[in-house]
Amino acid sequence: MSSSPVSSSGGEVNSGRGHVKIAPEVSDALLCGRAVVALESTIISHGMPYPQNLETAREVEHVIKENGAVPATVAILDGVPCIGLSAEELDRLANLGIKSQKTARRDIAHVVATRGNGATTVSATMFFASLVGIPVFVTGGIGGVHRHGEHTMDISSDLTELGRTPVTVISAGIKSILDIPRTLEYLETQGVTVAAYKTHEFPAFFTESSGCKVHCRLNTPEECARLIDANMKLGLGSGILIGVPIPAEHAASGALIESAIQRALKEASDNNVTGNSATPFLLARVNELTSGASLAANSFLEY
Template identity: 45%
Template sequence: MSHSPFIVSTEVADALAAGRPVVALESTIFTHGLPRPRNLEVAREAEASLRASGVTPATIGVVDGVPTIGMSDAEIERLSLDDTVVKVSLRDLPIAAAKKLNGGTTVAATAYLAHLAGVKVFSTGGLGGVHRGAETTFDESSDLGTLANVPLVVVSAGVKSILDIPLTLERLETLNVPVVGYRTTDYPGFYVSDSGYDIEYSVDSPEEIAAIAKNRDAIGLKSTLLVANPVAEDKQLPPEVHVAVLAEAIEASHTAGISGNETTPFLLDYIQRATKGASLDVNVEVYRGNVALGGLIAAAMQKA
């Protein structure tokens, strides 16, 4: 190859070498998850909030086929405005490289690249998981398998509520991926602070999370520590609205014959339109909270 297979920005490389806290951020939230111009505003806000707290952001994406850990502001703007940008999961990285594509990296690809660069904390919105009907379709996100094999700390607001949450939690257990709730044992459902399902352990502070990660590393476990960070109750989608709209969205997908990779974007788009954009506001609040907590955890891990 005439070029590096991946790039770590000077800012991120210097921070890692100096032992300063770094938080990885995915790019699909601004390439595929939010409308323009809000997508670029949210991406820039996330980076600015981390820098203001003394943490280096490492926004990860694929630029002209090159996985980039620590995209520049110009690169973030370019991908956020690119109509041809593709969604890149872990399996797609070599294809994107050969075709020199611009891509927003999913949780799976972002987690893998963060680990490759030596970044230990990753903040995202919601995770992929086991899809409804997976007992017959075997449809589950590649996020789960990847997180079982990279020793990161990943902060999310649970898995997206359009998925099968109890089966996802069972699958995470099978994959030996530990899940802790941040100051709660109610597992969040992305748009709502309580999905209706419980998890066994809660943690009270970033320092406790750092201690768990340190002990995991000490005994050689290779799976991600998932931190479930619920959106504040006053910022969530009203639970009764969430239940009703989700049921409508699922029924509409069945009526339209939607299946496979088309299911998630269809359901999310339906929920956005049915809530008149309120679900997007919750999405942004979720992300802000997770980015902030990720910064605190990264700082705590540098001191542990």
């Protein structure tokens, strides 16, 4: 599955581009050609309080195992990139919380060099997944072009990573606090295949509809697999983004949260809240308007 050297016993591996530690079960699965799914760790350390974050992380790994794959949660601990965490390492990361640095691609070298602890975002997780030959990564929402991004150039590194790293990202979509149309346009510029599962519209995280059509609709897991296989065999060098809409049983709460988002966006505009202050303001206001429902839904959709 991968041309990167993988130790059959796990442990530290010199990939030719730096040392990483691959968990034994992840290493064995890669060597045997079994399915491995990469998971980010920012949601564990920065997305939820302890012990909810640990319980959620364990549940997600359990679901992946129940469906016949091996989970590989990615993080940096004491300067060592870890692909797959032991129960003890997962507990430690959850306990560290925001003491671990939120780590995108740009931060990897610094966290490793200073022997720090890093919770990986989409871009960093994609990088490490590709490094060891994991082709699929599951996450909640991805970053995007921020509103007024045409003036601020505030664009998530998730998007450029998708354009340069051949990993397929399965996502609940793009949160509507971002500029979804410009995000999809930027992904097109980056050469990223954007698909939606059982729908013609790319999902907006909390709601199944964003109003933005996609050119690629996938109706079955087999169609997803064929797309991923073609991308890998062609050596395009870019990733794939597959949006999976919110389940129908959660659509009502999603619509409520989306309504709160639209109200918060108007308040931000009325109060001239822009730049780096915009996202924290919007997230806090939406959580307040929904009496915490957005945080609970966010936890569900992130995994």
